[in-house]
Amino acid sequence: MTETLAFGRTPLLTHNYMHYCPGCTHGVAHRLVAEVIDEMGIQDRTIGVSPVGCAVLAYNYIDVDFIEAAHGRAPAAATGLRRTLPPDRYIFAYQGDGDLASIGMAEIVHAANRGEKLTIIFVNNAIYGMTGGQMAPTTLPGMKTTTSPGGRDVAQTGHPIRVCELLDTLVAPVFIARGSLSSAKNTIKAKKLLRQAFDLQHQGFTFVELLSTCPTGWGLSPTDSLAWLDRNMLPFFPTKTFREPGAMPEHTAAYHPDLKVRD
Amino acid sequence: MNHIDIDRERCKSCGLCIDVCNKHLLEFSKDLNSHGYHPVELRNPEKCSACSLCGIVCPEGGVQVYKEIRDKTR
Numbered sequence: 001m002t003e004t005l006a007f008g009r010t011p012l013l014t015h016n017y018m019h020y021c022p023g024c025t026h027g028v029a030h031r032l033v034a035e036v037i038d039e040m041g042i043q044d045r046t047i048g049v050s051p052v053g054c055a056v057l058a059y060n061y062i063d064v065d066f067i068e069a070a071h072g073r074a075p076a077a078a079t080g081l082r083r084t085l086p087p088d089r090y091i092f093a094y095q096g097d098g099d100l101a102s103i104g105m106a107e108i109v110h111a112a113n114r115g116e117k118l119t120i121i122f123v124n125n126a127i128y129g130m131t132g133g134q135m136a137p138t139t140l141p142g143m144k145t146t147t148s149p150g151g152r153d154v155a156q157t158g159h160p161i162r163v164c165e166l167l168d169t170l171v172a173p174v175f176i177a178r179g180s181l182s183s184a185k186n187t188i189k190a191k192k193l194l195r196q197a198f199d200l201q202h203q204g205f206t207f208v209e210l211l212s213t214c215p216t217g218w219g220l221s222p223t224d225s226l227a228w229l230d231r232n233m234l235p236f237f238p239t240k241t242f243r244e245p246g247a248m249p250e251h252t253a254a255y256h257p258d259l260k261v262r263d
Numbered sequence: 264m265n266h267i268d269i270d271r272e273r274c275k276s277c278g279l280c281i282d283v284c285n286k287h288l289l290e291f292s293k294d295l296n297s298h299g300y301h302p303v304e305l306r307n308p309e310k311c312s313a314c315s316l317c318g319i320v321c322p323e324g325g326v327q328v329y330k331e332i333r334d335k336t337r
Contacts, residue, residue: 003265007315007328018323022300023277027322184283184319215277222277 012038016060023222025181025212026055029123032191033094034062036198046090047081049074051104053096054130055123069093072104075111078118090201092119098128101137101161108163115172115204119197122163125212126233133217137161140232145217160236164209168242174204176243180211182229186239193241200245211237265313265331267305273325274302280317280326286310289317 012034020026037046043064050058052071059066069077074093081091100108100122111118127145128134134147138160142151152160164178175197179190190210197206211233213225220228274296280303281289288310291301305311313330 002332002334003329004332005327006265006313006330007318007326009324009327013324017273017298020322022275022322023279024322027324028320031324184316187319222279223282226279226282 010035010038012043012063014061014063018061019057020054021214021216023213023215023225024054024129025125025210026123028181028187029094029121029210029212030055030058030061032187032194033092033121036191036194037062037064037090039195040090040198042090042198045088046092047085049078049081049091049093051093051095051099053099053128055094055096056130058094072099072102073107074099074104075107075116075118075120078120079111079114079116082117087117087202090119090198091117092121092198092201094121095123096129097122097124097126097138097163098131098134098136101163105137105161109167109170112167112173112205112207113170115174117202117204119194119201119206119208121194121197122207122209123212124163124209124237125214125217126160127214127217129214129217133214133219138163138237140236143232144219162237164207164237164242167207172205173207173243174245175200175206175208175241177207177241178209178211178237178239180229180234180239181213182211182226182234189239196244203245209237211239264309265311266308266329267311267313267317268327268329269303269305270323270325271296271302272298273323274300275323276300276302277322278303279320279322283316283320285314285316286312 046064048066078093126138135145177193179193180186197208215222215225292304315328318326
């Protein structure tokens, strides 16, 4: 009898035991990133920037070079890497929603606006996971967290921020997409988005948002969390590709990048 | 025979693979691993179709799926 390996653990994931809670989709996101880097054969040319948040120890799990950035400053640190290292390097930042959409909002918007040749992976689980489940900028209206025990009150704390839509108003990015890790089918689609982003990285700014779960912070079982994500987050955060090369949306196509101020 | 190899020490009993298995072949073991979780086990491996869904959803990367190559010349 002969058998073949139909699905194996990618060699780019180290043997370290992950510190994530049971059912946390950070592990899936790590695996997808590792698989994409492995498929492209760019392990020795890839540098990651890890965030502050649950994924702060991402360098223990993905076997590529990593640097650690200050809270929210991963795009700024990655910009420094991009401008000092040889141009064939692949540079990605892996950030959570508290890191990217809150304290790091200025860094991500300006890195995108400058069109830095980076891939930013944005793991959005609508909550601050590491610090104990506080309200994040992406927390849904009415969602209960430890700092909004009665549910998020939009009159007082505003509405959730849709980062993909926000970055889509800029001219410079070449790829912006949102995927979900809520099922096996969506995970396979999300991996394709990550691959596209890494492929396009040397053309400009690429951004992939991955809708993710936080079973501990949400107070749900891992399987219920996936159902909750599908039911509540997908209507507010639609999964689609917002920007692709050659497909400029109307609001940015109306702006002519070649137009300059006359003397 | 198709079968899957579950890393017992990595398993955190989240149950995502149990939920995704269309043939309901996965169950929690009665034993504990060294971290105090009940690792998932494959029951009735002869029914496994090696679809790999359990491996795709596993957050720990702890599932390897092996597919039998049938000799079609016989």
